[in-house]
Amino acid sequence: DADVTQTPRNRITKTGKRIMLECSQTKGHDRMYWYRQDPGLGLRLIYYSFDVKDINKGEISDGYSVSRQAQAKFSLSLESAIPNQTALYFCATSDLPDSSTPYNEQFFGPGTRLTVL
Amino acid sequence: GDSVTQMEGPVTLSEEAFLTINCTYTATGYPSLFWYVQYPGEGLQLLLKATKADDKGSNKGFEATYRKETTSFHLEKGSVQVSDSAVYFCALSRWGNNRLAFGKGNQVVVIP
Numbered sequence: 001d002a003d004v005t006q007t008p009r010n011r012i013t014k015t016g017k018r019i020m021l022e023c024s025q026t027k028g029h030d031r032m033y034w035y036r037q038d039p040g041l042g043l044r045l046i047y048y049s050f051d052v053k054d055i056n057k058g059e060i061s062d063g064y065s066v067s068r069q070a071q072a073k074f075s076l077s078l079e080s081a082i083p084n085q086t087a088l089y090f091c092a093t094s095d096l097p098d099s100s101t102p103y104n105e106q107f108f109g110p111g112t113r114l115t116v117l
Numbered sequence: 118g119d120s121v122t123q124m125e126g127p128v129t130l131s132e133e134a135f136l137t138i139n140c141t142y143t144a145t146g147y148p149s150l151f152w153y154v155q156y157p158g159e160g161l162q163l164l165l166k167a168t169k170a171d172d173k174g175s176n177k178g179f180e181a182t183y184r185k186e187t188t189s190f191h192l193e194k195g196s197v198q199v200s201d202s203a204v205y206f207c208a209l210s211r212w213g214n215n216r217l218a219f220g221k222g223n224q225v226v227v228i229p
Binding site for chain 1: 162
């Protein structure tokens with residue numbers, strides 16, 4: 001079974017609709033992230049969470065909200081979808097860096113392709 | 118702020134050719150450096166990493182050396198295969214900073 005799963009994998013919706021993308025992980029990591037990928041722009045961070053009570057905005061949080069329902073679950077919502085939110089969305093997780101592992105390796109889900117018409 | 122710059126444009130090359138993808142970075146302190154790979158239809162996965170100057174990361178025939186003097190972490194492979202066709206992302210993470218900063222990625226297409 002995949003360590004980081006995302007649902008749905010593909011979604012087509014209309015402008016103005018509310019959409020929720022879900023992410024679950026079995027890695028036992030405290031940290032979770034949402035990114036969007038656009039051609040030629042790489043990955044941009046939308047929100048991240050260090051634990052259930054901690055939510056932080058990333059580079060491009062406008063138009064998005066998140067909910068950390070449990071350590072293993074982190075959902076991304078588009079309150080009123082617009083066409084320029086058409087993108088590939090990735091969830092990622094990471095463990096807490098420490099002196100023996102000082103880097104922030106992230107583990108990614110397979111992505112959700114969202115199209116807003 | 119932290120940033121990563123990758124060479125512009127896709128890379129198309131023949132099987133068994135030598136691959137280089139350039140990556141330079143801007144960051145304070147001593148970041149850790151990564152190459153992630155994204156195969157078609159999949160999420161990103163870590164290809165290799167280096168956590169201090171002069172470290173060489175390697176995996177699946179790919180290598181990259183952390184060069185602090187030139188702030189670079191170029192990815193190389195001596196003989197590519199069709200199965201190496203993917204998008205490659207350079208990234209950095211600073212100790213105490215909770216984010217990965219990604220470059221824009223390079224599409225690599227290997228033709229038989």
